[in-house]
Amino acid sequence: MIAVFRHSLTRYIGQILGWGIALALLGIYGMLLYDTLVEPQAQQQFEQLISSYPPELMTFFGDMSQMFTPGGYLDTLFFSYIPIIVGIFVIISCAGLLAGDEEKGILDLILAHPISRVKLFYGRVGAFTIAVIAILFITWLGFVLPLPRTSMNATAWEFILPFLSLFSLLMFFGRLTILLSMLLPSQQWATMTSGLILVASYFLTSLARLSEKLKPIEKYFPMHYYQGGKALTDMNWGWFGLLFGFSVLFTLLALWLFERRDIRVSGEAGWHIAAFRGRKPVGSVNHS
Amino acid sequence: MNDETAIYAENLVKSYGRFEALHGVNLEVDPGEIFGFLGPNGAGKTTTIRCLLDLIRPNGGKVRVLGLDPQKDPVQVRSRTGYLPGELHIEDNMTVESTLHYLNSLRGNKADWNYIQHLAAQINLDLKTKVKNLSKGNKQKVGVIQALMHRPELLLLDEPTFGLDPLVQHEVLNLIAEARSGGATVFFSSHILSEVQEIADRVGIIRSGIVVEVAQTESLINRALRRAHIRFKQPVEVQSLANISGVSILSQSDNQNVTLQVEGDMDNLIKALATFPVLDFETEHPSLEEIFLAYYREDRSLL
Numbered sequence: 001m002i003a004v005f006r007h008s009l010t011r012y013i014g015q016i017l018g019w020g021i022a023l024a025l026l027g028i029y030g031m032l033l034y035d036t037l038v039e040p041q042a043q044q045q046f047e048q049l050i051s052s053y054p055p056e057l058m059t060f061f062g063d064m065s066q067m068f069t070p071g072g073y074l075d076t077l078f079f080s081y082i083p084i085i086v087g088i089f090v091i092i093s094c095a096g097l098l099a100g101d102e103e104k105g106i107l108d109l110i111l112a113h114p115i116s117r118v119k120l121f122y123g124r125v126g127a128f129t130i131a132v133i134a135i136l137f138i139t140w141l142g143f144v145l146p147l148p149r150t151s152m153n154a155t156a157w158e159f160i161l162p163f164l165s166l167f168s169l170l171m172f173f174g175r176l177t178i179l180l181s182m183l184l185p186s187q188q189w190a191t192m193t194s195g196l197i198l199v200a201s202y203f204l205t206s207l208a209r210l211s212e213k214l215k216p217i218e219k220y221f222p223m224h225y226y227q228g229g230k231a232l233t234d235m236n237w238g239w240f241g242l243l244f245g246f247s248v249l250f251t252l253l254a255l256w257l258f259e260r261r262d263i264r265v266s267g268e269a270g271w272h273i274a275a276f277r278g279r280k281p282v283g284s285v286n287h288s
Numbered sequence: 289m290n291d292e293t294a295i296y297a298e299n300l301v302k303s304y305g306r307f308e309a310l311h312g313v314n315l316e317v318d319p320g321e322i323f324g325f326l327g328p329n330g331a332g333k334t335t336t337i338r339c340l341l342d343l344i345r346p347n348g349g350k351v352r353v354l355g356l357d358p359q360k361d362p363v364q365v366r367s368r369t370g371y372l373p374g375e376l377h378i379e380d381n382m383t384v385e386s387t388l389h390y391l392n393s394l395r396g397n398k399a400d401w402n403y404i405q406h407l408a409a410q411i412n413l414d415l416k417t418k419v420k421n422l423s424k425g426n427k428q429k430v431g432v433i434q435a436l437m438h439r440p441e442l443l444l445l446d447e448p449t450f451g452l453d454p455l456v457q458h459e460v461l462n463l464i465a466e467a468r469s470g471g472a473t474v475f476f477s478s479h480i481l482s483e484v485q486e487i488a489d490r491v492g493i494i495r496s497g498i499v500v501e502v503a504q505t506e507s508l509i510n511r512a513l514r515r516a517h518i519r520f521k522q523p524v525e526v527q528s529l530a531n532i533s534g535v536s537i538l539s540q541s542d543n544q545n546v547t548l549q550v551e552g553d554m555d556n557l558i559k560a561l562a563t564f565p566v567l568d569f570e571t572e573h574p575s576l577e578e579i580f581l582a583y584y585r586e587d588r589s590l591l
Contacts, residue, residue, distance in 0.1 A: 003393035105377030109434075112341050113394035114367035262344040265375065 004115065004123030012093075012131035019089065019135045023082070024142025030077040031146040038068050038151070060206045062228065070152050071162075071229040074143075079162050079228030080206075086166075087173050087198045090132065094174040095191040097124050099181035102264055117259050125178065125251060132170055136163050154232055161231040168243035169226040173198055175250035182257035197222075222246075293352065294319045294442055294473040295340060300349035302335050309335040311497040312349065317475055317490075319441075322468050324488030324505070325477040326580055332497040333477035334374045337444050340475075341371055354442055367395065370435035374446035374477070376427055380420035384408075384430055387419060391434045399437040407433045411459045424451040432460055436467055443467055445476035449483060461487050481580055485509070493580060508579060515572045516548045516557065521565035532556050 036042055050064055058064050062080035066072025098121065101107045111120065140163050144156040173194060181190035205223040208214040218224050225239040295317035302310040310332045317323045327333050338344045340353050342362040351358055353365045378387055392399045408415050413429040422430070428451045435443060448464065449457040464474055465487055478484050484491055484505070491508055493501040501508070515538065520526075523543035530537050534551040550557055554571065561569065 003390070007390050007393075105373070105375055106379060108338075108343060108373050109371075109376065109378065109391075109431075110394065111343055112366055112369070112371035112373070113391060114363045114396070115394050116363050260345075263338075 001115070001119040001123045001126075004110075004120055005127050008124045008127030009130060012127060012134075015089070015093070016131050016134045016138070019086070020138030023078075023086075023135065023139040026078065027139055027142030028146050030074075031143055031150055031152070034073060034150045034152055037073070043068055055210055056207070059209045060202075063209065063230075066230075069233075070154050071232040071234075073152075073229070074162060074232060075229030077229075079166060083166065083169050083223065083226060083228075084198065084202050086135070086170060088195065090170045090174045091177045091191055091194045091198065093128060093131075094177035095181050095187040095194070097128055097178060097181070098258060099187040099190060103187060105265055107263055108265055111263055118255065121255050121258055125175075128174065129171070132167065132174070136167055139163070158232050161235040162227065162229050165227040165231040165235070165240060168240045168247070169222065171247035172222050172243045172250075175247040175254065179250040179254040179257070182254045182261065292319055293317065294321075294354060295323075295475055296350070296352040297336070297339075298350040300336065300339060300351060301347045302332075302339060302344065303347050309497055310339070310346070310349075313494070313497070313499050315492060315499055315502070317473060319473050320468065320471060321489040322464065322474040322476070322487050324484035324491045325475060325494060326479065326481065326484055326491055327477070327494035328479055331494045333494055334446055335497075336494070337371075337374075337446050337475070337477065340444060341366060341369065367398075368441045370438065370440035370443045370472075372431045372435040372443075372445045372448050374450070376431040378419050378427065378430060381418070383416055383418050384413065384422070385415040387430060388415070388434060388437065392437065395438050399439075403439070404433060404437045407436055407463065410463060411456055425453060425456065428452055429456065429460075432463065436463060439467070439470060439472070441472060443472055443474045443476070445474065447478055448476055449478070449480060457483065513578075514550045514554070516550055516554070517568075517570045517572070518546050518548065518561070518564075518566060519568040520544045520546075521567045524564050529557070529560065532560050 037046060046067070050058060050067070055064075060081065062075030063072060064076070067076055098107065101110070111117065115123075140159060144159050147154070147156065147159070176197070177190050177194040180193050181187050184190050184193065201221040201223040204214060204221050205218055205226075208218040208224075222243060225236075225243050227234075227236055227239065293316055295315060297313050297315040300310050300313040300315075301308065313332065313336055315336070325333050325336070335344065339346050339351055340358060342358040342365065345359065354368050356365050358365045382390070388399075388404055392401075392404075405415070408429075411429045411432065413426060413433065417426070419427065419430070428448075432445075432448060435445060435448075443464070445464070449460050452460060461483055464476070468474055476484075476488075488505050491501075491503060491505050492499050520543070526537065526540055526543055526546045529535055529546070529548060533556055535557055536549050538547040538549045540546045548557070550571075
């Protein structure tokens with residue numbers, strides 16, 4: 001498993017550095033801008049600017065009434081929309097994690113080596129998880145390094161909390177995508193389905209701030225349980241646990257399917273539910 | 289089946305949805321032999337090999353590889369096996385060397401790097417080249433090396449010489465023979481009949497998901513139809529030869545030259561020819577290709 005883990009992690013180095021540094025720079029820039037924006041005069045001008053935009057647009061950047069609190073500022077600056085951007089990377093990566101290599105035929109060769117499907121699965125999923133943690137860690141550094149130069153009243157530890165909330169949401173969508181890639185006939189289908197749920201969830205949760213009609217269904221979408229910048233001062237560990245719990249459940253289901261399915265090569269995929277067509281229960285095949 | 293059997297399959301059935309790829313494959317491969325698995329595209333060669341490695345799960349039947357059940361002990365089976373897929377795909381952005389290092393690490397670094405370099409030198413492969421810059425034939429060479437590098441007990445090779453030029457084909461066949469002399473069993477699929485004829489001890493012919501014939505390569509060739517070209521000293525009544533059991537006239541240019549087809553042994557023909565003024569007598573075994581095509585003609589006639 002170590003060999004698979006190490007190799008898979010190596011494949012992510014470019015993405016870790018690319019995403020991590022880019023997001024960290026965004027964090028540094030935003031943090032250094034904080035003091036300028038919260039000055040009373042600038043605040044007043046900014047409020048006027050915000051009020052000139054339609055609320056249907058501004059709702060996608062978090063709760064604007066909290067814009068000048070540290071949590072609200074972080075939300076608008078970063079955490080309100082970043083799940084969509086990083087989420088797409090997570091979804092594409094997770095769809096390709098096993099199904100991508102399977103469709104390319106690479107898995108056929110790898111699984112002909114003495115490595116069990118369980119170890120291959122955990123090696124790859126583990127490497128992906130570490131890659132996401134590394135990206136978030138570098139980003140976190142970008143936020144906390146300029147912290148002493150700002151008047152923001154928060155500690156480096158408190159800054160971990162919104163990142164944990166983001167991590168739980170990314171894990172939810174990542175693992176959901178892996179599960180879908182085991183159920184659906186191709187990685188493209190998994191990417192599309194998971195991406196659709198992510199975007200729909202983002203839109204619905206954002207618009208629910210404006211529409212009472214959407215409030216009752218909002219809770220059925222994962223984004224509702226993502227706190228973003230608000231976690232800085234009021235982390236809801238129950239919501240974190242819920243998203244994380246679902247990601248664990250999706251992982252176990254995906255593993256269960258992966259262990260039982262045929263490794264596809266081009267032309268074999270179809271709309272068969274993998275769980276019901278792969279390995280027959282022991283007994284129906286003669287094991288004597 | 290005995291404990292020594294390298295590969296054993298009994299009534300192996302595999303379906304993809306409604307399509308049944310294997311209808312009940314029966315196979316037995318002895319340790320230390322080179323077994324050629326013949327059949328055209330879609331006959332079930334790759335499906336059979338992938339069942340042996342637990343890459344796909346059969347819908348019925350029994351499989352044993354080196355005495356092990358691939359579904360129960362897949363890791364154990366694969367650690368003792370070398371596999372070359374029919375369509376080899378490897379990560380493009382690595383060098384050949386790093387690819388082989390990675391694949392070797394999946395085997396617990398069991399392979400000896402000197403041996404890998406020896407294999408690479410033998411088939412003329414540069415280990416420093418990036419995989420994405422390799423031709424199809426050179427990629428196939430990487431596949432051959434990774435299958436052989438850990439000196440497996442059993443080699444499962446799906447079209448091992450596919451895409452290789454004749455010189456490298458010859459080298460690969462030499463490596464396969466070398467592996468066998470080192471004690472390995474070789475099970476390889478092919479539709480290049482000449483190479484099967486060249487190195488296989490036994491041949492299995494698979495037709496539409498069923499193994500229709502398993503025989504010693506030599507006996508398969510010997511027991512089948514033969515051609516006899518006869519030249520007589522003077523014109524004779526060649527039609528009388530057609531009355532011999534198992535003999536038919538294929539061509540006759542005049543009453544002094546005739547080509548016959550002989551089914552079964554040659555005894556009756558030779559005895560009959562004793563009464564003729566024979567100037568020259570030449571027999572010819574059909575190639576494996578002709579035998580193979582004969583099986584397919586039979587198949588089509590059944591449809």
